[in-house]
Amino acid sequence: MKKLFALILAVTMCLSLAAIAVPASADEIVINFPSIWVGTDSKAPYMAEMIEAFNAENAGSIKVVVEEQTDYQAYRDKIRTTITTGNAPDLCILDTTFDIKAFAESGKFMDLTPYLEDGWGENFTDGAFDAWSVDGKVSILPFEAAVFTPIYNTEILKAAGWDHFPATYDEFFKMAEDVKAAGYNVMGQMAGDNAWSSMLWYSLIAEAIGGKDVYEGGLSNPAFVEAAKVLKEMYNYTFDGAVSATASDVNGHFLARDTAIYLNGPWWIANFYKEDNAVDGVLLADVCEVATNPAYEGGKGDNGLVTTVQGFLAAAKQSDPAKEEAVVKFLKYISEPERVAQWALSSGAMFFVKYTPSPDTTLISQKVTEVSNNASYTILHVNGAFPTAFSTEFPAALSALILGEVDEQGFVDQLQLAIDMA
């Protein structure tokens, strides 16, 4: 018996070593790509399809190897560590929680400018690179876009006696009272984890109060104190335990149809169409409508739109020109307008690529696009407008605000202190 176990162990070890040591063919260029667009991410299926097709088309010469990471925070930690230690992966996805400007200035990433100027740049939306280029050079490529528009459950509003979404925040809180009286939560809020939903609401409220110039002067703009007051008020209309709640609580409540309003990026739209989330055969999408950010009485906001870069693509600087060409070839491949159109259709995500939306685009995606196109101006989501320290401190400052540990000014001061320390 011992011999049998020893044999099994030896065979297992040999197989493991063999799996690790599978060599690429001598001339094959391997592109290492740690990716977050995997697992349950709505972009994952089409991304996998594209990589498979690309590898098949370039069999023997280029191979993209995806290193899957499904947890956003773990992915960010990994990427931050590899870049800091000088081992940046061949290709990776960044978001606004990274100091994109510092990364772009670091010289650790490939300069994509010559390739973009050689015609590839035509594929991207006008001005897409303006905010992220350094000295006219683009090394971090804004790729996935996001706009944040409230989506509401028409049945819940109807049950509360409302046939339209409020146009102002005053009206919003009247509606909130009615929805609450009807036995529903008005919206999902969360101060736990990264307080993502509440941070989005904070951006929307700040935009409504401060308008397109809300970020001028940083957090000293009084709009942020006022917005904190409104956000705190919203916690009276959310579910129990919102202070420790996470995104899964917020999502779960909206899917359970006990919450009237949902706020998240367009990548979440695909979930509205999932059969799993249907109730009595009625898809969630069939009872949802897209709203615009309400106006604030006396505020400077005028039909503005909160947006962000949800995903940047960054490629490590290569010493081998052939590998650089291979990486660029792959980047061009996945940013081909036809493929991006298909990607947008399958995931609901939006991209900084000019493409003609498929006629099969979901109704909710079409409405989100319509709201975006009708916006007078766009401003960044707070987590992109302020340094990373803002986002890291936000949950602590918010929970302190909600629990009465600090007032609205104290909330803003706490965020400012975090920024100053960084």
Next chain:
Amino acid sequence: MKLIRSDRKALYAFMAPALAVMILFFVIPVIYVIVVSFLKWNGISAPALNNLKNYALLMKDKSFSRSVINNIIWALVAGFIQVPLAMVMAIILSRKPKGWKFFRTVYFFPQVISGIALATLWRAIYNAEHGMLNGLLRAIGAGAAAKDWLGTIQTAFPAVLIYWVFYVGYYMVIMMADITTIDTSYYEAATIDGATDFQQAIYITIPLIKKTSLLTCVTLASVMGLRQFEQVYMLTNGQPANTTSTIVLYMYKKMQNANYGIASASAVILIIVGVVFIVCIRKLFEGRGDKPVVAKNVRRAVK
């Protein structure tokens, strides 16, 4: 005993690999962390000397002082509540009562489950809306006591701390292993002298493990308490209002902000707190605890 030259050479030869590994993976990183703690560095751009500013900022930051206090509480609870609990269990089970093997396995079982999994489980138990704890309270008619355990300032830190205190299996098996090495003649003599089980535990077992496994466990538990991360990260991420934060979590957040200077300064403070703790524990356990004292104790106890 005086070492002869060849013995010394052998001694150095045996020590060399461990020493090299220690220098490479501990001494050099610690020196590196100390150096970085005096810099302003985002991990990308060139670092700049920041003198003592990182430390000055830490002293001003309330969330850091809260993290230090939380860690000290955690280490004290670990060393002086969790380990004594483990010791009681070890003493009871080492008397080999009926079913002792089953209970040894049950108490040790949580140690084989990852801390992340346990924290996830407890997060579900503490859930304000659908958690088992609030469900239980409602079921017994104490629904008024139900609350957002992890979202209330008064309950969040105790909630994070309390469940972990009862996971005593690791220290229990260490002490059980030590107790089994105690010469049974002590217990036999004490039994003949009329000492009860309790008296035997107090006057024989504890003094004999005090300087060995008990000291080891208190030191280990306190150090574990000082470097707590995953439980807090998973359960509360330091919230609400940073009241459950720990030094390592604080350090992690500063690294997220690409502020490696302050992160390193907080690591240096953690090392200092750790050293102070270990020195205090050593001092506390100094004193007599050897065999003659045991014999005297037993005689005194049964008089």
